[in-house]
Amino acid sequence: MNRITGTALITGASSGIGAEFARQLAAAGHALILVARRQERLQQFKDELEAEYNIPVTIHPADLAQPEQIAALVAFIQGLDELAILINNAGFGTMGNLGETDSSKQTEMVTLHVLATMELTQAALPKMRQQGFGHIINVSSIAAFVTGPGNVNYCATKAYINSFSRSLQLELKGSGVYVQALCPGYTYSEFHDRPEMDGFERRSMPRYLWMPATDVVRESLAYLGREKVIVIPGLLYKWMVAGLQSWLVRVPLIMYQRYLGK
Template identity: 40%
Template sequence: MTTDHAPAALITGASSGIGRSYAEQLALRGYAPVLVARRADRLAELAEAIHRDTGLEATVLAADLAEEGGLARVEQAVLGHDSLAVVVNAAGLGALGPLTRVEPADLNRLVAVNVLALTRLSRAALLAFGERGSGTLINISSIGAFHAPPDGSAYGASKAYDLHFSRALQRDVEGSGIRVQVVLPGPVRTEFFEASGMDDSVFPQESFVEADAFVRAALTGLDLGELVCIPTLPDTAAWEDSAARQQRLRDAAGLRGVIAERYHRPADG
């Protein structure tokens, strides 16, 4: 297989874990990867392995998404690529621990990568796809979006943003030929906890899945049309019921401009 006329897939966080697995598995599906991460040496090794296994030439783009210059370079790579068909926002940081013990610089990086970079690269992807009338954006959230994990307040909040942002984009692109999928992993065997300064004992070991199995399931979910994909959730009805209840709560709170009766009580004394 050659890269001539091959559609491309840009993957952030491609040097390890979920991002690396997306790069490998999308290459097996015929997409020429554009590999984005900070560690150029790891990206070069992955590009060589992908070429050996698939014949596709992978593009290496070493960039730090927490820095404006790095994010702007990747943004331009998305906007300027004439055969980009898939963008996967897999880069993410944890900054785990009690909030008062997390360094401000680590919080800044978390928000920059998990929120700002995902937002701007999603925008760039939709602009690029809009010119062609097709394309797939995949944003990686977390089951932490439903309930923040222990010592993960900022992380859980950032992943809740990723979930709700992606769902809003799904409504924005309806009927356009563009797909937006949001994927919510639970514990996955990656370098995530080590990079966040914690060990993985916060979850039972039986809770973990391998990154390759997780990404394979998420891509199968995409094939099945699951735009909110939770690969370890046994029954999608649980998510659908939760989403419906959230909508009912929103309607109950927002459609009547009337203050609830309990707030009309006279103040004591």
């Protein structure tokens, strides 16, 4: 990890990739602000991190699929004295064709992936530009590069995150503020255990498609302070996105698209 100091704010911080970001940044000495829906779990995680790493941790319980709670976090960010790293990680997926799924869940997904990412980033930018440094990590997905039935808004919102991040980095060139869109593939976490992902069978996916969150986060943090917007952890997924014409690439990509349409 490049040596960047200061406070890091992480959404979706109570489990999975978000929790791993918290652990690795705490180990590097960063003060943390953890945002997630489950207050009790956040408090337990705060106590664990403070005891193990001797760093200050602030918790901010919030459901960022709700516009009023996005607004409250925006106000909180605007009131901070400094912010070095913002990680927009909170997200979820669904299973099923658009016309047959719960419309409220689709609206929540778009709100969380698109509006929350945009509004929190916009809130952090003035402070980061004034400081002359900062890093924004928007957690996207390998799904941003594929299309398929069964989770159309997930693919679409992650594609938005990639485009948003690329364009924003152009705006920020020379400012000392860097933007990354982290695009993991299948990652061991609680993501696929949510009720919205009912029907997904983890065991049916080849083991070589899965990565531990530790590796995903380690690769992301290796690019702190560098103008590399799209970060794809894992050699296999890099090959998939590059579109190499071999069975090793085509088969996982076809399987991924089929599961999006399941």
